[in-house]
């Protein structure tokens with residue numbers, strides 16, 4: 427992903443209900459995504475078909491602890507079940523290996539069966555359930 431993709435990514439992701447952590451639809455700000463896309467420690471991938479974004483994977487990497495977090499993974503409904511998210515994940519893995527990162531985690535909503543199946547198929551081990559708490563400072 428580069429700066430030129432940010433507006434399209436924001437437009438897509440605000441509509442993805444699986445990304446909403448409270449009842450208010452929210453997504454990363456344009457400014458945050460621009461900085462993220464330029465960060466050398468993090469991973470931001472988009473998959474395009476005829477110039478249109480049909481998939482994305484956003485991963486944050488906390489360098490001191492070598493912990494990667496799969497923040498967002500999405501594939502356009504018209505392109506699902508064709509291995510797009512698997513390709514994105516394999517590229518994430520490749521880049522994490524290159525950076526020497528050996529741990530990645532992800533949160534998924536209770537009831538999001540597609541995401542859970544995908545995480546299972548990527549070899550993630552399912553841990554305990556947690557509540558999402560948040561506060562703006």
Ligand SMILES: CC(C)(COP(=O)(O)OP(=O)(O)OC[C@H]1O[C@@H](n2cnc3c(N)ncnc32)[C@H](O)[C@@H]1OP(=O)(O)O)[C@@H](O)C(=O)NCCC(=O)NCCS
Nearest residue numbers: 444499500501506507508509510511512540541543544547
């Ligand atoms: C989750 C999501 C990214 C999967 O994308 P996808 O490109 O369709 O997934 P893939 O085709 O690469 O399949 C990956 C694995 O997921 C599982 N899977 C995906 N869709 C499935 C379906 N409809 N039924 C059963 N299993 C499914 C399969 O196990 C598959 O692995 P396999 O091919 O080895 O069997 C997509 O459904 C999505 O964008 N959902 C909405 C956003 C979301 O919930 N994101 C995750 C939370 S951040």
